[in-house]
Amino acid sequence: MTIRRSGFVSELGRSMVEMLGVLAIVGILSIGGISAFQKAMTKHKINKTTEEFSQFINELLRYSKDLKRMHTNNEANEQAYIAPSIEFFLPSTWRRESIYLYDSMNNRINPFIRNDQTGVKNKYLSLDYKMQKGKDNTQFCIALYNMAKPYAEMLRKVTVYTDDGEHGTTNPVWGTIDCGKNKKCLTDITFADIINYCNTCNGEKKGCTFVIMFRL
Secondary structure, X not given: OEEEEOOEEEEOOOOHHHHHHHHHHHHHHHHHHHHHHHHHHHHHHHHHHHHHHHHHHHHHHHOHHHHHHOOOXXXXXXXXXXXXXXXXXXXXXOEEEOOEEEOOOOOEEEEEXXXXXXXXXXXXXXXXXXXXXXXXXHHHHHHHHHHHHHHHHHEEEEEEEEEOOOOEEEOOEEOOOOOEOOEOEHXXXXXXXXXHHHHHHEOOOOEEEEEEEEEO
């Protein structure tokens, strides 16, 4: 409403159009704020989970000799599932169900000891980290690669395996001892390489598993 007095104009209110414009701006800012908050929370969950996974790995590697003794069979394809034996080392927000472990984001981990399939009597600790199907797991996959890099000297290899139900693809990179001779080194892969590998983890129909294998 506008009142005219003695040659000047006084604004006592705003029109409906102006109010609607203000409300629209507030709504847009709110949506942007919610989106930014959700992204920040997702990043926080990913960072927290990968940190828990790293701590879990550190605890397991402290007892690598004991883990090696859990597997006494020398057949090439023999595997020893060890989830019940390592439950003691789980982060407080993780849980075990049968032979599997589940992290705080409900991703499934399958831990087992395996022999070298080439016939050499080496043993490995394999942690198969299966991410939830139907989600964009690209950022989580990237975080797992970055978490794995400091372990390069102890690793056999790291692989991202994707499966759409009909076809499976793998992208192996190798630890310090095994890389070279056309085998990519984990320490040498670039951020662009990691993004290329991890982009396969985005899709409703694809299952995505991050496999990290340690020498024992």
